[in-house]
């Protein structure tokens with residue numbers, strides 16, 4: 262069973278990476294693709310360029326063979342709708358194999374506002390990862406989806422290609438890319454919140470500087 266984990270990854274950090282590995286292990290995923298978005302459809306645009314974010318992601322996962330950086334959203338360009346990404350995976354994999362789409366609990370709280378959310382659920386399972394400070398989805402539509410589709414055991418995801426929702430318990434790391442960008446812009450160190458290799462690239466590339474601090 263494969264997993265997909267999309268994000269802005271501006272930059273990728275240990276909150277993403279540890280949660281990703283926890284899910285790989287709990288669900289016994291054969292691989293997890295990490296997909297940096299090109300243009301966000303729901304938030305401010307990333308500050309670092311596509312190539313900088315991709316390079317930082319590749320550096321972060323270099324020694325972890327089950328984590329794979331996938332640049333299809335960057336190559337596709339334009340607004341990165343998750344439904345389009347899932348359709349491209351279905352074109353490659355066919356209709357049968359289960360696909361797990363990982364989302365943090367904060368992202369899932371807004372799932373009802375995503376583009377074609379029912380089509381997303383027709384294409385993949387959702388694996389919702391707890392995140393410190395994230396609230397549970399409050400809108401009635403999303404709550405209703407959870408009550409109809411929730412499975413309590415990861416094996417419940419293996420018997421169908423899509424359509425189930427599983428809440429995964431992951432290591433709670435109160436780390437955000439926003440905080441990392443702010444620390445760098447303020448000349449402080451974000452060390453240990455992200456891999457050293459990622460930090461080095463962020464600093465060398467001048468990804469986060471006072472001149473782009475407005476967007477930080």
Ligand SMILES: Nc1ncnc2c1ncn2[C@@H]1O[C@H](COP(=O)(O)OP(=O)(O)OP(=O)(O)O)[C@@H](O)[C@H]1O
Nearest residue numbers: 268269270276280364365368392434436437438439
């Ligand atoms: N510390 C964390 N623990 C669990 N999930 C996380 C964590 N940080 C991010 N995620 C999840 O990873 C995905 C991509 O997140 P994203 O790249 O936007 O990182 P972020 O830290 O939330 O960034 P920003 O601070 O710029 O909003 C989202 O589904 C998000 O919920």
Ligand SMILES: O=C(O)c1ccc[n+]([C@@H]2O[C@H](COP(=O)([O-])O)[C@@H](O)[C@H]2O)c1
Nearest residue numbers: 267268269298303341342343368375376
């Ligand atoms: O397709 C959508 O409508 C949609 C709306 C909100 C978020 N997403 C995806 O959710 C992932 C996490 O988003 P973010 O902002 O937390 O980095 C990322 O892959 C986004 O493209 C997708």
